[in-house]
Amino acid sequence: MKLLTFAIVLRTMAALPRVLMLIGRLGGEVTYVSAADGRANVVVKAPKRAAHRFAPQVRRIVDVIEMTELHVVAGRTRDQAEAERKRKLA
Amino acid sequence: MTRRSGSKVVVEALTRAGVTTAWGYPGGAIMPLYDELLNSPVTHILTRHEQGAIHAADGYARASGRLGVAIATSGPGATNLTTGICTAMMDSVPLLCLTGQVASPLIGTDGFQEADTFNICTAITKQNYLVRSVDDLPRVLAEAIFIAQTGRPGPVLVDIPKDVLLGHTSEPLPDHVSVPGYEPSPRLDPAQVQKAHALLRASHRPVCIVGGGCRIGNAVDEFREWCRRTQVPVVSTLMALGSADPDYAGHLGMLGMHGLRQANRAVFEADLILGFGNRFDDRVTGATDRFASQAKVVHVDIDAAELGKIIRVDAPVHADLKAALTAWNQLLEQEPIEPKSEWQKQASSYGTGLVRRESSEPGKVPPTEVLDELFSIIGPSTIVATDVGQNQMWAAQRCRADHPRKWITSGGAGTMGYGLPSAMGAQAACPDTPVVAIVGDGGFQMTMAEMATVRRLNLPLKVLVMDNRYLGMVRQWQEMFFDRRYSAVDLSDNPDFAALARVYGFEAFTLTERAEIRGSLERWLSCAGPALLHAICQAEENVYPMVPAGASLAEMVEAPQ
Ligand SMILES: Cc1ncc(C[n+]2csc(CCOP(=O)(O)OP(=O)(O)O)c2C)c(N)n1
Ligand SMILES: [Mg+2]
Numbered sequence: 001m002k003l004l005t006f007a008i009v010l011r012t013m014a015a016l017p018r019v020l021m022l023i024g025r026l027g028g029e030v031t032y033v034s035a036a037d038g039r040a041n042v043v044v045k046a047p048k049r050a051a052h053r054f055a056p057q058v059r060r061i062v063d064v065i066e067m068t069e070l071h072v073v074a075g076r077t078r079d080q081a082e083a084e085r086k087r088k089l090a
Numbered sequence: 091m092t093r094r095s096g097s098k099v100v101v102e103a104l105t106r107a108g109v110t111t112a113w114g115y116p117g118g119a120i121m122p123l124y125d126e127l128l129n130s131p132v133t134h135i136l137t138r139h140e141q142g143a144i145h146a147a148d149g150y151a152r153a154s155g156r157l158g159v160a161i162a163t164s165g166p167g168a169t170n171l172t173t174g175i176c177t178a179m180m181d182s183v184p185l186l187c188l189t190g191q192v193a194s195p196l197i198g199t200d201g202f203q204e205a206d207t208f209n210i211c212t213a214i215t216k217q218n219y220l221v222r223s224v225d226d227l228p229r230v231l232a233e234a235i236f237i238a239q240t241g242r243p244g245p246v247l248v249d250i251p252k253d254v255l256l257g258h259t260s261e262p263l264p265d266h267v268s269v270p271g272y273e274p275s276p277r278l279d280p281a282q283v284q285k286a287h288a289l290l291r292a293s294h295r296p297v298c299i300v301g302g303g304c305r306i307g308n309a310v311d312e313f314r315e316w317c318r319r320t321q322v323p324v325v326s327t328l329m330a331l332g333s334a335d336p337d338y339a340g341h342l343g344m345l346g347m348h349g350l351r352q353a354n355r356a357v358f359e360a361d362l363i364l365g366f367g368n369r370f371d372d373r374v375t376g377a378t379d380r381f382a383s384q385a386k387v388v389h390v391d392i393d394a395a396e397l398g399k400i401i402r403v404d405a406p407v408h409a410d411l412k413a414a415l416t417a418w419n420q421l422l423e424q425e426p427i428e429p430k431s432e433w434q435k436q437a438s439s440y441g442t443g444l445v446r447r448e449s450s451e452p453g454k455v456p457p458t459e460v461l462d463e464l465f466s467i468i469g470p471s472t473i474v475a476t477d478v479g480q481n482q483m484w485a486a487q488r489c490r491a492d493h494p495r496k497w498i499t500s501g502g503a504g505t506m507g508y509g510l511p512s513a514m515g516a517q518a519a520c521p522d523t524p525v526v527a528i529v530g531d532g533g534f535q536m537t538m539a540e541m542a543t544v545r546r547l548n549l550p551l552k553v554l555v556m557d558n559r560y561l562g563m564v565r566q567w568q569e570m571f572f573d574r575r576y577s578a579v580d581l582s583d584n585p586d587f588a589a590l591a592r593v594y595g596f597e598a599f600t601l602t603e604r605a606e607i608r609g610s611l612e613r614w615l616s617c618a619g620p621a622l623l624h625a626i627c628q629a630e631e632n633v634y635p636m637v638p639a640g641a642s643l644a645e646m647v648e649a650p651q
Contacts, residue, residue: 009271011269011270011271017209017212018212021212021213022213025213052398052399053395053399056394056395056397056399057395059394059395060393060394060395062216062217062237062269062271062272063217063271064271065270065271066271
């Protein structure tokens with residue numbers, strides 16, 4: 001699995017389902033989505049072997065005005081964060 | 091701008107786009123548009139099923155290069171279009187689909203003949219719309235027509251509620267369409283062409299795979315010039331047949347699952363693959379890990395999502411094929427390359443792998459012999475449309491079209507039932523060009539009611555039904571991969587298709603004897619009006635060569651001797 005993060009500008013919010021449907025079709029699991037006023041941020045767990053197909057195919061949707069793939073540096077997992085919190089409280 | 095009804099806006103938009111023909115089927119929600127069509131210069135052709143309408147619009151578009159238009163009512167009318175929309179989407183055919191929708195207040199109430207056409211069609215259209223206000227209609231239609239025909243073309247659907255058709259607006263059709271973020275014509279980067287050129291210059295065994303983009307992008311002349319200058323061996327995808335000059339010695343024919351031996355071997359041995367407007371479909375590549383494994387890859391395509399989608403590309407050229415080849419030909423003028431004539435000779439020495447069966451069952455004809463004779467009689471300027479299955483693959487292996495608009499077949503979707511209605515559309519688009527439909531007994535029965543439409547239009551269409559009394563292609567797979575356990579492929583009680591065609595007003599003939607193949611074909615082809623030839627074919631013939639699914643192109647199964 002590869003984590004993909006997209007910042008998308010949509011011409012109309014009605015195009016969001018089209019984006020999400022395509023992601024699902026490509027085998028992606030949407031783990032986070034927030035959207036308002038023609039903007040959407042989507043985080044997808046994508047199968048590694050198909051990961052390269054997501055961005056260009058989403059970009060091809062006519063109502064996607066702009067799409068940026070964000071390269072997120074892996075953050076701490078929940079367990080790590082929890083362990084750190086406990087350490088600080090101790 | 092004067093106020094006019096939504097229906098009038100539709101006719102206005104069609105007329106302004108130069109649409110002269112629309113195919114369709116009326117019903118409650120779309121009735122206001124049908125009323126308006128009576129006063130319009132657009133000729134509406136009533137088919138016998140919405141699937142017939144959309145395949146006809148598709149064949150019309152492929153043969154002419156113009157926009158195809160299909161109209162249907164809400165609910166079942168719209169859902170009957172879906173197979174054709176998917177077919178057009180897979181093969182990038184510019185279609186405008188207009189569907190009626192229940193009146194706005196009824197949307198979402200499970201109203202009579204309500205279907206969520208917009209959402210049903212989202213995955214199979216390039217773009218689609220549900221028009222909520224008549225004031226939006228002029229803009230939406232202009233946009234839909236623009237999007238369908240630009241960039242990588244495709245079907246666009248506009249779903250119009252009845253009250254929107256009946257409502258009035260003074261919004262004009264926009265003179266210019268701009269869709270933010272939609273960039274149909276990528277700007278050619280000359281550096282990409284130079285890189286491709288350098289790879290070509292360095293290669294010893296280059297092979298060009300030409301795809302449907304050559305026809306769609308109107309790049310046939312530029313492509314043929316490129317071939318003349320480079321002498322690179324060319325293999326065609328199913329969609330591209332007719333692109334290479336028929337006299338070009340380097341054309342090795344179709345590649346892929348039922349490709350010719352020389353085409354598949356050349357690709358397997360290539361040290362450079364040049365993909366022009368193709369998409370490396372699984373039926374073309376075979377096992378991708380062993381596809382042209384020694385080769386570097388150049389890929390030219392207008393759709394960025396195709397570049398690197400299936401195979402790794404060393405030199406992508408993101409551009410309209412016509413523009414890319416124009417630039418490349420200029421480069422070849424300045425920096426000519428050593429023509430690849432020796433390699434071309436070697437590649438074509440591998441032979442086609444097509445064999446003629448000598449045996450013949452009494453009362454039946456060998457299907458490949460019928461097609462060999464047919465193609466030798468009709469020559470390269472006849473439009474050939476096919477259905478799907480063995481009939482399609484045998485025809486593709488023998489296709490001699492002198493232009494890709496003369497070869498009409500459902501490639502990506504492989505839609506049975508496509509042959510007759512698409513041929514009808516092509517004949518309507520090109521009334522002075524002979525058109526032949528090659529169909530199987532299975533596929534023909536899916537849309538054969540369109541004979542009534544052909545008859546009413548008095549189109550001189552020639553239909554060849556290759557009746558092997560089987561769903562032949564499925565039977566072939568069952569024979570080869572399922573121990574000859576035939577499941578649900580038997581059509582042994584087929585009707586007498588010649589008699590049926592006569593009832594529809596066709597002239598019709600039956601072919602059962604090998605000695606009569608040529609005579610029957612000539613008699614059938616010389617009919618002035620619509621005519622059908624029912625060829626009773628040997629049943630258990632297979633299409634060879636064949637690359638089994640999952641095998642590499644080098645693992646072709648050849649015809650048994
Ligand atoms: C609409 C549709 N349904 C099913 C198939 C699967 N299919 C592919 S070829 C084929 C058999 C076609 O039989 P026929 O039309 O008689 O042609 P033949 O192969 O015998 O030449 C079938 C069922 C298909 N391609 N399209
Ligand atoms: Mg059959």
